[in-house]
Amino acid sequence: MISIVPVEGLPEILDGDDLAALIAERADLRGGDVVVVAQKAVSKAEGRVVRLAEVEPSDEARLLAGNEDPRRFEVILRESKRIVRTRPPLVIAETRQGFVCASAGVDSSNAPEAGMVVLLPEDPDESAARVRRGLYELTGADVGVIVSDSFGRPWRQGTTDVAIGLSGIRPLLDLEGERDSAGYELHATVIAIADELAGAAELVLGKTAGIPAAVIRGVDARGVGSGRDLVMPAERDLFR
């Protein structure tokens, strides 16, 4: 059995907050648990926030923006390595961290104040590792940590949460070489368990409920890896 427990009662996260300490006070953790923390909370704690009043939009940003605020598009361009597809005001970009997602992860909902946008963490794996180290020091529990974000998907409606950073977690479960119940080898069956864990946690996080973290127990996802292991290499990607 798997359980997913929301970490309740967290205050609004501010720049400089110690997320591990805030979570450790409110969660009962055991070794092997997976702690999923919403990217928005991580980014705010890391001060990854931009005040649009301080942004001067370039011509390219004005062009992308159409009738929308060009300063937001300027921030999107700064966070992007490459624009993958646009249909104003929608922009799909490859972020500097290597993720392909809408608006390069730049988001104005749940920002600390009006006129602010929240960016992805500079290095989401390092963010996850920092929370993990903090939780270990405070609780003695060796947990895995996932930093999650809501990504849209080609072909399918709605967002699902995926893992953008992780620590102490095996991101992919490769069943190659394992055999199914009839004895046939399961080729090319690689399951993105870190993404499934992030999506499962989203079911209790709730965008409006102010619950930025959850604890999943009962899944053996221990291992090593990076959030970037979940990104399809460009040369294997038919849609980039």
Add this chain to the structure above:
Amino acid sequence: MISIVPVEGLPEILDGDDLAALIAERADLRGGDVVVVAQKAVSKAEGRVVRLAEVEPSDEARLLAGNEDPRRFEVILRESKRIVRTRPPLVIAETRQGFVCASAGVDSSNAPEAGMVVLLPEDPDESAARVRRGLYELTGADVGVIVSDSFGRPWRQGTTDVAIGLSGIRPLLDLEGERDSAGYELHATVIAIADELAGAAELVLGKTAGIPAAVIRGVDARGVGSGRDLVMPAERDLFR
């Protein structure tokens, strides 16, 4: 808190099996629970299996197949409305049911016998509704049912399970009009909860463990809808 419990001890599913009866005997169900059933089990119970020895490949199938078995590609073509992208031996197709996925959902792993492939259910919503009606008759519990399948994704490595059919489930949670904790409206925040439920269940299903069903408790996903509500309409899809 959410719990996810595997339905253990199910036999190998055969053509004509009553999935609802097999699950009802082994699961403790309550109203509001979500029962996730793997597509492979549903398809086998519905006889959606093709013996490759009985398939005559067309020229188009031979062309697509390259060095692989052209009969498998013939079945893929029959299950497809349209081929979206190919890079032999990989075929991404839009299935007759409207899903965009690898091999039009035609799969040879976990087939009943060698030389057989398993197809998607003809109508996965109707499959879900049938299991739901059966569970209600046998247990009195009004549960939601999701038929799940493992789909690959552009841009990301590995598969996650998604909902291809459902009954008694609200597939999408639309937060438009709701406000975040700072009072700002959350635009365009639609969460694919049925896909997140399917992915969460996958964490206990296990491709090799022979567990084709799981019960999720603690998520209010009651509602109406179709697995097709999770498919991005072609005119809004930037990648089709």
